[in-house]
Amino acid sequence: MLNPERSKLLNLLDLNKDIASAKGAWLTSTCGEVYLDFTSQYGAVPFGFNPDFLQQQLIEQVNTNAAVMVQPFFSQGAKELSDLLIEIAPEGLKYVTFACTGAEVVEAAIKLAKSGTNRKKILSTLNSFHGKTMGAALATGNAYYKEEFYSDNASFLHIPYDDLEALELALSGRKIAAFIVEPVQGEGGMIEPSPGYLQGCQALCAHYNTLFVVDEIQTGLGRTGELFVSLKEGITPDILLVGKALGGGMLPISACIANEKAWSTDFGLRHSSTFANNHLAAHMGIGTIKALREQHEILENVNNMGHYLREQLEKLVARYPEVYTGCSGRGLMQGLMLSPWRDPQSYVPCCVYEFGYAVAIVSSYLLNQNHILTVPTLNANNVLRIQPNYFVEQGMIDRFIEALNEVAEIIKQGQFVRLLRNAIGLTAPMPNQDLPPLRLPRQAPPEPTQDEPYRGRFAFFIHPTTEEEGVDGLCAEISQFSPEERERARTWMNECSSLSPIAVPAYHIPCFASDDGGYIDGWLIASFLSPRDMMRLNKAEKTKLLTGYIEQAKALGVDRIGLGAFTSVISRSGTLVADSGVDVTTGNSYTALTSTDAVRQIVHHSGRSLSTMQLGVVGALGSVGRLCLLDLAGECASINLIGNARNKDRLSTLKSLAGEMLLSLVNADKPNAIPILMRL
Ligand SMILES: Cc1ncc(COP(=O)(O)O)c(C=O)c1O
Structure with a gap:
């Protein structure tokens, strides 16, 4: 079986297609559907699928009985391609x-x-x-691509991209063997550095005797409109x-490709690979380079269409700033950044954005509704990667931009249900849109007024308490789903939660006013996991989920965390997260403290004093009873802890609870507050 996890992910987003054939910019599925490609297999298909000229060259080479795999000898193709690469590469x-x-x-x-x-250390850039x-x-x-596989390795260091000061600081210790950098960060979200950055990198590397390695795996051979960005920028890696x-x-x-300074005889003698130097593959390289050098109209088209595409993307961003945050890139490697999803009617769109699925959900819509293939960039899952082949035509770009306009209208109007239904694979027409919101606040929460003092930020951890509740929260229109569609939605949410058993910020409440003046704001931090899902997690997975909740809360700058629903149970009433550095409270603590507060108020209003009264705690061994006891004990004259006398074990637990209470009063330096009489 091919990687089942990838299939699951593609199925989850309805991005799984069986492609039977491909030609130029077009992919044809086994069902006969035709898709316009804007991905070029992550930039590896420069001339469209199966370009005639390379197909012909391949057939010609096969027909000559060329020596395709003849190691230890070099194939003729490998020799010719190496000469050609040296000819077109930067000097040296x-x-x-x-x-x-x-x-x-x-x-x-x-x-x-x-x-x-x-030297042993390798330096590269973040993202x-x-x-x-x-x-x-x-x-x-x-970190995502290494943390599960390779423990942190002190030989590899990272600095921010486009930061020459950070580079100089890192190189100045003279311990760095090589600095590896992309001229445009492709998977990082199509990010161009400032003018002069690459030249600055070269100068610093030369000064500190560090090898300057330029990774043009994605930018090279025409993608940006040049043979190499290095040539355009005048650098010599x-x-x-x-x-x-x-x-x-x-x-x-x-x-x-190395220069004299970088080459090493040890490497030359000890490095090899069985499938390297393949004659046919080399011939595809020769054909590619010759086409790019001899047919100037190809790179001209990359430049012209790159500009046109960029212009159209900028217009799109200007038209829908609330949907698209910006665009970036060079030539035909462009990225379009999606703004965070916020739906006042459901926490699901925000969660799927934070899970990193928003672009994939848009890609799924483009694929199924507009028949256009796109995917996210690998590091920046809020960036739609746009990489058509070098022969892309203006009409194709127009069609693509029209589809992005359609997506923008959907998002702008908050019709996330249309995107979600597409991802879930529901093909029936959209349900009626005019229903009132179902779950979250019916009105937008109030915004704070300027003169109210701000008193802090809380986070509350949430999740559906049953699978049904999870489905109910999918969107306001869920009541219009047929039973079968609801079932599909349930399966979809289950798969989402099993592929992303994590917690993410889901909803911001900008203002809770206090009767005493001032206000707080807060975040709901959510996972899609139901209590049943959580019970299935092993210890490490539970810890990861809890740590995720806490980390998200900290990143949002909260100073108080409320453990909602089952998060209190899996954290053993909060004890597992007690030393997280942020105040943590549970539903039980809240119940206990509001109860003891109520007791005080009732006593006060009745004109009596707790200090003359006898406190009786029924259920003192439960966590709410225990907290009530610890909170009120020092204020009462005497205490009755009431347990079941027939249960000997319970009685001895009551005794230890009494001891705990005494100890807490002594530790709180309140020995005078110890009740005069205690009965068990
Ligand atoms: C800049 C850069 N370097 C290296 C690689 C890795 O290439 P491959 O996937 O062929 O191993 C990629 C792939 O996306 C890339 O973009």
Whole structure:
């Protein structure tokens, strides 16, 4: 079976299609549906699917009985491609090592740097992406791709992107073998650095004798409208990395190209890979480079269409600033950033945004409703990646922009149900839109007035208490779902919660006014897990969920946390999170303290004093009774703790509770408050 987790994820978002054939910008499914591609397999398909000229070259090579895999010899293709790469690469690069994937040549660069410099540390940037094998994942500036697999490795350091000061600080210790950087952060969300950044990096690397490695695996060979960004920026890396487009979208091939300074004989003698130097793959590289060099209209089209696409995206952002936060990128690697989803009628859209599914849900809508293929960037799951092939036409971009307009209208009007129904795979027409909101506040909560003093922020942890309740909260229109649709929605939410058993900020309440003046604000932090789901979690998973809740609360700057529903149970009444650095309260504590407060008020209004009265606590062994006792004990004349005398165990537990109470009064330095009489 192919990776079931990926299938689950694709199914969850109704993004799973069986593609039977592909040509140019078009994909055809086994059901005969045709999709317009705006993804180019993460930028690895430069000329569209199965371009005629590369198909022909491939067939020609196969027909010559060429020596495709003849290691230890170099294939003719590998020799020719290495010459060609050196010809087109920035000055000084002259040693080529081929591999199949991008990550492999990142590994090669790391090995080269370590062996040639006798330094052990590798520096890269936060939010970068360099691949998923060990060294490449450790260089990648995104914990998600390494934390479960490779423990933190002190040899790999990260600094903010586009920050020359941070770079100088890191290099100045002269311990860094190589600095690896993307000229435009692709998976990070299509982020361009400031003008002059790359030149600054080169100068600093040269000054501190660190190898300057430029990862053009995604930007290289035309994607930005140039053969290499390095050429455009006038930089000469010590090592240049190329992948993706090098295979022309036909076969996997990548290259690590080093200059004299970076090359090492140890590496040359000890590094190899069985499938490197494949003649056919190399020929796809030769065909790709020749096409890009000889047919100027290709890069011209990338530049023209890149500008046109960018212009249209900027207009879209200007038209729908509440839906699209911005766009960025270069040439035909562009990103469109989605604003956070807020639905006053349901916490679900906010949660799915925070789970990182919003762009994927939009992609699913574009795929199923508009027949256009897009995906999110890997590090920035709020960025829609837009990477059509180099022959993209204006009409295709117009069609794409029209689809994005449609999505913007849906989001602007708060019709998240349309996006959710599409992701759930519900194809029937939309239910009537005119229903009143079902669950969350019927009116927007009041905004604070300026002159009220602000008294702090709370977080309350929530989750559905049953699966049914979870489905009820999906959207205001849920009552119009048919029983079958409701069942599908339930399954969808279950899958969502099993794939993302985490807690995320779901709802902000801007103002709770106090009778005493002032106001607080607060966040509901939610997971989709029901108590039954939580009971199924193992200890580590429960801890992860609780830590997630707490971390989210801290990141939001809260100073008091309320444990709602089952979060109190899985945290053993809050004891497991007691030392989180933030005040934590449970529903039981709240019940106990409001009860004791009520007792005080009643006594006060009746003109009596607790200090002359006898306190009786029924159910003192329950957590509410115990808290009531501890809170009131020091104020009463005598105490009766009432338990079942027939149960000997209970009696001895009552005794220890009495001891706990005495101790708490002594510790609180209130020995005089110890009640005169205590009966069990
Ligand atoms: C800049 C960059 N480096 C390295 C890689 C890893 O390439 P591969 O997936 O072929 O291993 C990628 C892939 O997205 C990339 O964008």
